[in-house]
Amino acid sequence: MKQIILALLLGLSLSALAQTKAPISIRSYAEYGYNYTWENYGGLAVIANIPINSYFSLEGGLNTNTSNVHAINARAIVHFPLAVGNLTLENRYLHRLYLRNNTNDLAAGIIVGYTRDYIKASLGLYGRVYGSINWESHNESAANVMEPFNLIYNLEGQLFKQDHNWNIGLGVSNHDDFQIERMYKPIFTLKGNFVPAQHFNLLAELSCKPVGIFHGSANFYALYTRLGFIYTW
Numbered sequence: 001m002k003q004i005i006l007a008l009l010l011g012l013s014l015s016a017l018a019q020t021k022a023p024i025s026i027r028s029y030a031e032y033g034y035n036y037t038w039e040n041y042g043g044l045a046v047i048a049n050i051p052i053n054s055y056f057s058l059e060g061g062l063n064t065n066t067s068n069v070h071a072i073n074a075r076a077i078v079h080f081p082l083a084v085g086n087l088t089l090e091n092r093y094l095h096r097l098y099l100r101n102n103t104n105d106l107a108a109g110i111i112v113g114y115t116r117d118y119i120k121a122s123l124g125l126y127g128r129v130y131g132s133i134n135w136e137s138h139n140e141s142a143a144n145v146m147e148p149f150n151l152i153y154n155l156e157g158q159l160f161k162q163d164h165n166w167n168i169g170l171g172v173s174n175h176d177d178f179q180i181e182r183m184y185k186p187i188f189t190l191k192g193n194f195v196p197a198q199h200f201n202l203l204a205e206l207s208c209k210p211v212g213i214f215h216g217s218a219n220f221y222a223l224y225t226r227l228g229f230i231y232t233w
Contacts, residue, residue, distance in 0.1 A: 022051035029228025038067035063178040071178040085116030086177040151183040201230040
């Protein structure tokens with residue numbers, strides 16, 4: 001909790017010192033996927049990124065899909081421009097509602113990230129609490145389950161620099177906009193983007209989630225694809 005408060009205070013302090021305001025962006029995409037738990041499903045997501053200034057930004061998003069699982073994502077990000085690359089400190093929250101199973105979970109974490117030309121990398125810690133949506137105090141079997149510490153990570157390489165008008169990237173991570181998996185459940189993602197006009201960016205992703213990869217016998221669990229855009233102004 002102390003680290004979370006420190007990150008927020010640091011971000012607010014830097015925002016008071018800076019004057020230049022970066023553009024606001026809206027990212028939206030449609031998703032189709034298959035996994036052994038939900039089988040076939042479709043989804044929609046909308047995410048807004050609101051820079052307070054060049055050093056501090058806020059982000060929030062909503063996700064819903066036909067498997068009756070929905071999510072809310074929120075981030076506070078402090079940016080530290082370096083002589084080479086950019087360092088970030090992120091305070092992240094993710095709430096998922098599994099209405100199909102009458103359960104929900106809340107995750108919160110602190111992540112340090114670095115971006116430079118062709119690479120993006122981040123590493124942090126997060127904790128999570130699971131519970132029933134209709135929790136009753138007299139029902140001990142419905143009590144919350146806590147995972148206090150786990151790693152959160154991302155590593156991504158791109159064909160061109162970040163500001164190129166089109167790009168292809170390949171990454172491995174245990175999280176994305178609306179999910180955070182345990183550290184031993186990586187997500188492999190092929191990404192592409194194209195800028196057809198000013199303020200407009202087209203996006204495409206194809207992701208695969210295996211199971212058992214850290215036990216030497218990986219098996220397919222899920223595959224999903226996303227198509228969308230980013231609009232900035």
